[in-house]
Each structure stands twice: as C-alpha cells, then as structure tokens.
Amino acid sequence: MIELKNINKSYIQGKNKYHVLHDINLKIEQGEFLAIMGQSGSGKSTLINIIGFLDDQFEGIYNYYEHPIHEYRRAQFSKLRNQNVGFVFQNFKLIQNITIADNVALPLLYAGAKRAFIKERVSEVLKAVGLAGYEKQLPKNLSGGQQQRVSIARAIVTAPKFLIADEPTGALDSKTSAEIMELFKHLNQDNQTTIIIVTHDPKVGAQADRLVHILDGHLTEDQDHHKRKVRARQ
Template structure:
C-alpha cells in the first residue's frame, strides 16, 4: 500500500538547511496497525506529514498502491489526501461552535455530498464510536474521551484508505486511553482500516501490530509486536 524509498527531508536552504529525515525506507501493507515511536524532534511528525500527503517537498520516492506519488503536483497531493486519509489529533481539533454531528459531517460537506446522505452517514459513524446520542451536543459539553471519539468519527466518515493518528491518547487519562485504543483496534480488526499512529507511550504502541522506532531522522528499528 505505502512504499517509501530513500526519502530525505530538509528544512531551510543552503548552509542553513537542516537535514530532518535521512534515507527513510518504510513499507506499510493494507490493513496493518503500525506505531511510530520517537522522542520530540526525532522526525516522526515530519515522516507522517509525508506519509499523509501533507508534505510534497522531499527527496526520494513514495509509491502509494504502486503509483509514483513523488511525481505528483501539489494539487494532486491535495486530492489524494482528501480522498484517502483520515487524521486524528492529540487536541481533537473540533469546532466548538458546531454540533458534534456537524463536526463529523464536515469532510462530506466539503466533498459535495448531499445533506441527507451526510446525516445518514454521520449517524452510522457516531454509532460506531459509541456516541449515538451525541449528534446535537456541542463538543465543549463532552469529556476528553468523547471528544476524541468524535474526532475519530470525523476521520472515518469518508471511508479513508488509512488513518493517521498523531498522539491520539496524549491528552487523555489512562482509562480513557485504553478505551480509545480499544476503538482503534476494533476499527483495524473489524473494518480492516490501516492505522499509522505516532506515540511516545510504549504501552500504547505495544497495542499495535508493529513498532517503528525513529531517532534523529533515522529508523532505528522496525519490529512486529510480540515477536
């Protein structure tokens, strides 16, 4: 599904440029649940920005379903991102002036879907994340765990090919973190959703199938969990 070959990333230009990623080689199969671990500044966020089609300025090759993404234009990257990736963030990034249902339905609205179809799909995904009765509520009236469930519902509402979760449990207590990880595992195992998760918490990472450790922009190890 995802095949990255000898990817390098620089910030800045000339003598002031900073080499962030060094010869990254990474393959992720459809249906995998992969954790990317690393310290702050290790390059993991830069890597997922490239994987998630947010950053098209890199050296090297990126094949997505064998298509040479590294040759795409910025407009093609944007289209690819909108049609293929769902994002879940640490701080939820919900719009507090909108209802939960409207937050979840936004990606479909941007895609030009009809309102009735949007309402039906929103009900479906809210039920899938255990929030059937929350559609009319405002995000500020929900707990942190419930808000993260809303952000997951928003991420999966378009049936993306893969999810990128950036520290999805970072702002949550341990019990709520366990609940969110259970939800991710259900999405992965039942729906076969490919999940790429960035975390600094080893306990969280160990609940995925595979852990990629990154340090100073280099992959240190890439191992199956429990092997």
C-alpha cells in the same frame, strides 16, 4: 499500499540546512496497525506529514498503491489527501460552537455529498465510535475521551484508505487512553482500516501490531508483535 524508498527531508532556515529525515525505507501493507514511536525532535511528525500527503517537498520515492506520487504536483497531493486519509490529533481540533453532527459532517460537506447521505453516514459513524444519540450535543459538553471519539468519527466518515493518529492519547488519562486504543483496534480488525499511530508512549506503541522506532531522523528498528521478532534496520 505505502512504500517509501530512500526518503530524505531537509529544511533551510536562514543560511543553515537541517537534514531531518535520512534515507527512510518503509513499507506499510493495507490493513496494518502500525505505531511510529520516537521522542520529540526525532522526525516522526515530519515523516507522517509525508506519508499523509501533507508535505510534497522531499527527496526519494513514494509509491502509493504502486503509483509514483513523488512525481505528482501539489494539487494532486491535495486530492490524494482528501480522498484517502483521515487525521486524528492530540487536541481533537473540533469546532466548539457547532454540534457533534456538524463537526463529523464537515469532510462530507467539503466533498459535496448529498444532505440525506450525510445525515445517515454521520449517525452510522457516531454509533461505530460509541456516541449514538450525541448528534445535537456541543463538544464543550463532552469529556476529553468523548471529544476524541468525535474526532475519530470525523476522520473515518469519508471511509479513508488509512488513518493517521498523531499522539491521539496524549491529552487523555490512562483509563480513557485505553478505551481509545480499543476503539482503534476495533476499527482496524472489524473494518480493515489501515491505522498509523504516532506516539512517544511505549505503552501505546506496544498495542500496535507493528512498531517502528525513529531516532534522529533514522528508522532504527521494526518490531512485528505478531511474529515477536525485531528486524534491526541496516
């Protein structure tokens, strides 16, 4: 599904050049539940910006379903992002003065979907995340865990090919974090949604089927929890 070959990323700030990602090689299969773990400044956010089609300024090869998207123009990246990936953030990024239903419906509205379909689909995904009947509530009246569920519903409403969750449990207590991780597992196992979770928390990383470590812009190891072996990167 996703294949990165020798991906490098640098930033220029003033007269200085900062090399953030170094020769990243990574394959992600459709239906995988992958965690990318690293401390602040390790390069994990930069990496997921490239994986999620948010950043088209990089060196190397990126094949998506065998299409060479490293050759695409910026407008093509935008279309790819809108049609293929859903995002879940640490701070939910909900619009506080509109209803839960309207928050979840936004991606469908942008895509030009018909109103009847939108209403039906919003109810469907809210039920899937355990929030059936919450359509008319406002985000401010919900707990942090419930708001994150709304964020997940919004991310999956367009049935994206893969989901990127950036520190999705970072603002939640341990009990609520566990519930959100169970929801991700459910989406992955029952819907075959490919999920990429970015975290600095080993407890979160350990729950994914596969765990990739990043340190100082290098992928250092790739742990498959099913096979229970660690493949040290060369």
